[in-house]
Amino acid sequence: MLNRIKIILLMLIILGVVQVAQASAVLESTRVIYNANKKDATLTVNNPDDQPYLIQSWVGNENSDAPENNPLFITTPPLFRLDAKQSNTLRIIYMEDRGSLPKDKQSVFWLNVKAIPSSNPSAKDTLSISINTRIKLFYTPDGLSQDAFDMAFKKLTFSISGNQLTVKNPTPYYVTLAKLAVGSHEIDKPGMIAPESLINFIIPDNTTTRKISWSAINSYGGVTENLVN
Numbered sequence: 001m002l003n004r005i006k007i008i009l010l011m012l013i014i015l016g017v018v019q020v021a022q023a024s025a026v027l028e029s030t031r032v033i034y035n036a037n038k039k040d041a042t043l044t045v046n047n048p049d050d051q052p053y054l055i056q057s058w059v060g061n062e063n064s065d066a067p068e069n070n071p072l073f074i075t076t077p078p079l080f081r082l083d084a085k086q087s088n089t090l091r092i093i094y095m096e097d098r099g100s101l102p103k104d105k106q107s108v109f110w111l112n113v114k115a116i117p118s119s120n121p122s123a124k125d126t127l128s129i130s131i132n133t134r135i136k137l138f139y140t141p142d143g144l145s146q147d148a149f150d151m152a153f154k155k156l157t158f159s160i161s162g163n164q165l166t167v168k169n170p171t172p173y174y175v176t177l178a179k180l181a182v183g184s185h186e187i188d189k190p191g192m193i194a195p196e197s198l199i200n201f202i203i204p205d206n207t208t209t210r211k212i213s214w215s216a217i218n219s220y221g222g223v224t225e226n227l228v229n
Contacts, residue, residue: 031138033138045113057112073094102141136192144173148171153215175192179213182207213229
């Protein structure tokens, strides 16, 4: 039934019967670093369009982007109107009285920012779509430096056994891999490795090279230099 509805909507859009209004809000960064020695973290939300949006924001945990009943982090303002060509700043606050986080390694959460288009009572046959943008929120406890976070990818270790590549992260920081390759075989979407953990990847059976190359995403959302082991 759901697939049938999708097909009908697609046909209406193609025929021009339904006009689609898609919300668009631009975040100033692709990730937020929350340092424990600060009282909050901030993120600027921009509206480049010619219409206002209602902006809703919340923080979900590492395994889900859904709002929590008693979240460790709150955003303020959680709901606000963002006029055309304007921007506003979100504050993210750690509610330490609701629970504690590890003090010897980073923690990660999802910051969600949903842009909801304004309704036009005079508009007819219009389908409005709200877009939820989510980015990673890294909580860094006292004693862990920002510079070490950006250099953590250099401390990854690698081992190959048969058709399995094991990547170990011995650091207290999350490492988000932008690229990971064994010889000419590039691994698709290598993802993020948690602090003091490892992750396994399957590589082709006929792989004979031990040459591994990789790069990571730094705290500013850019890609680091490419390293070769």
